[in-house]
Amino acid sequence: MDPTVHNNGKKQLPPTTPKWISSPGNPLKGDLHRAVFTPPHLSYSFNALEPIADYDTLKNHFYNFHMKGFEEFLDLINDTEVEKIGLGLLFKHSDRYPEDVIEHAGCLFNHQLYWDNLSPHGGSMSEEFELVVNQNFGSVFQLKMNLFNLAQSHDCCGWLWLIVTHDGKLQITGTKHNSNPLMKGASHPGTPLLAIDMWEHAYYVKFQNNREDYLRSIWMLINWNEVSRRYNFAT
Numbered sequence: 001m002d003p004t005v006h007n008n009g010k011k012q013l014p015p016t017t018p019k020w021i022s023s024p025g026n027p028l029k030g031d032l033h034r035a036v037f038t039p040p041h042l043s044y045s046f047n048a049l050e051p052i053a054d055y056d057t058l059k060n061h062f063y064n065f066h067m068k069g070f071e072e073f074l075d076l077i078n079d080t081e082v083e084k085i086g087l088g089l090l091f092k093h094s095d096r097y098p099e100d101v102i103e104h105a106g107c108l109f110n111h112q113l114y115w116d117n118l119s120p121h122g123g124s125m126s127e128e129f130e131l132v133v134n135q136n137f138g139s140v141f142q143l144k145m146n147l148f149n150l151a152q153s154h155d156c157c158g159w160l161w162l163i164v165t166h167d168g169k170l171q172i173t174g175t176k177h178n179s180n181p182l183m184k185g186a187s188h189p190g191t192p193l194l195a196i197d198m199w200e201h202a203y204y205v206k207f208q209n210n211r212e213d214y215l216r217s218i219w220m221l222i223n224w225n226e227v228s229r230r231y232n233f234a235t
Helices: 055-077 087-092 099-117 127-137 140-153 211-221 224-234
Strands: 158-164 170-176 191-197
Touching (some): 099 224, 127 224, 140 158, 140 170, 158 224, 191 224
16 A cells, blocks of 8 residues: 555645754754654655656655665664764764765765755745855856766766855755765865765656756756755855
């Protein structure tokens, strides 16, 4: 039975995303520092993003990759010191822990940001954040083009990011596998504002190898209010 369907046949709204994981900010501040590993959550139903993002892909992505990764992560950290620290410290000292633990922690964190990036009412950027974008990229269009250009050359198993660096600048970057800009040794460290999943499972059913069309669709769904909130939290 589809767990997103009530007995009356209507889609249920998944629980709201917990603040600790939807507010990345400074990894050493706030709820990200707590050792509370809450199950993955969505703030919308699996069909809420149609026709841009289809129900089957979203459901498969959530359960077979994010939720499964979360369960595997809990098994990996069972009876270890990782149970006592938050993701912020885990990422800051990622060189001290087994690679599979860091990979699964990244899967958990990255996917939750990705879901929170998306909204059925996405696509509109506030004047305040648009000013910040213009100051860093020249225009919103140039931000979009930089993102698209990086996607064309980026490894198909990884993530694209809009981050704010430690000196307050916006930057586009990419990471391989499930690493992210918060982890020690990141080539472009910073606080994630926007995460885009570039693994094939995120788009292949609907877009096959056409990652540009996938990005165009994601662009239409971006919850810029959430991106702006993360920026304000981080700066």
